[in-house]
Amino acid sequence: MADTSIGTPAQLRDPNYTPPLHKAVPLGIQHVLAMFVSNVTPAIIVCGAAGFGFGSNSPDFPQMIYMIQMSMFFAGIATLFQTIGIGPVGARLPIVQGTSFAFIPIMIPLVAGKGVDAIAVLMGGILVGGLFHACLGLFIGRLRFALPPLVTGLVVTMIGLALVKVGIQYAAGGVPAIGTPEYGSLLNWSMALVVILVTLGLKFFTRGMLSISAVLVGLLAGYAFAFALGEVNLGNVGRAAPFALPNPLHFGLEFSVAAIIGFCLMSFVSAVETVGDVSGITKGGAGREATDKEIQGATYADGIGTAISGLFGALPNTSFSQNVGLIAMTGVMSRTVVTIGAIFLIVCGLLPKIGAIISSVPIEVLGGGVIVMFGMVVAAGVSMLSDVVWNRRNMVIFAISLSLGLGLQLEPGALQHLPATAKVLATSGILPAALIAIVLNLVLPAQLSDEATEEVSGGMSGHAKGALVKDGQA
Structure with a gap:
């Protein structure tokens, strides 16, 4: 139900309308909270797959903090591409961009156990895949015939099924703990179960923003539980710098045929997902179909945002579907609101201490959130298949x-x-x-x-x- 105190019904459906600042800022932060966990989780998963140490004494740990930072920073930059636009780039709609889950099954085999040096291969694939993605904007509308619900539903279901193993491993103690007596212990599972139970409770027994942010609140509850058990190490927070700028080619660039083919093929799927999100925003927020210009601009922004991310050590970007639902819930179509959220993300990405706090979340707590998130990905795929x-x-x-x-x-x-x-x-x-x-x-x-x-x-x-x-x- 739209809040008419923010503006008239006609204004709320207008992407160019700017609500009063005291209303716009909380609405913008709502968008960030709805996507925050999903945005930073891929960086942690990829770093874990590569073999980065999760302990505070690991030499690779600062690299994970940096990737978490860049996930926030470039999600904000890519969102600005969508809301403000640059020439033909951007839909100029309230589209929130963030790190894509879809590419994780491609990235894990490329870096598995290879350490920080393998990240350069990812960055080369992300750069080329992003540019290919942007080129799809020229004819994306004519390619949708090849991706009916049978195909897109199968792809989304496969993404979730390919990743549920990660959630179970994390909840049991993480990949490095496999084979040890601590792996799968009651202590480990208790931290994960707190996250799952709190998330389920909020999803089913609350409404509005509390329900939409259920995974985030569940993780906070699991974090508090782990802290009470003495399982949280905040040593890196004190050592993290107060401010840091993105570093070009931080992980380097290496071009691999497997990475380039994989990212280009997945970009095709991601582009179609973005088309669906743009259509969902215009239908749910403005009661109209998306124009060809909006779809084309959104696809350009998707690709350019991804390519730039690869140059600075971040992962591929895509539009976030949960924020489409948030627009339908609030009834506020203003792109200024999402721009405020993007600025908030950019500021967070410049503060390494925030990345250090996120990285202090025990792997078991994160596992509880990942089980829920990837299970919801599977459920979303099944929902799409119901149209077949x-x-x-x-x-x-x-x-x-x-x-x-x-x-x-x-x-x-x-x-x-x-x-x-x-x-x-x-x-x-x-x-x-x-x-x-x-x-x-x-x-x-x-x-x-x-x-x-x-x-x-x-x-x-x-x-x-x-x-x-x-x-x-x-």
């Missing part, structure tokens, strides 16, 4: 794509004889699943014969409630 007409053709496409994609991700040794580049791309899970689904959806006929599909589906023709839709029926 489940005839036998679509069942075959989904079954083969999911089986091969998830199977290769779970058993990477099955492709040990492939060249290194092909192995990294194939064992990510999400790329083979997406490519197989896209190709099959384009080449398979609209109907499959009953004999062929009856065998594949195990004879489940379905005659009761919830039965499969027969070919040719909506």
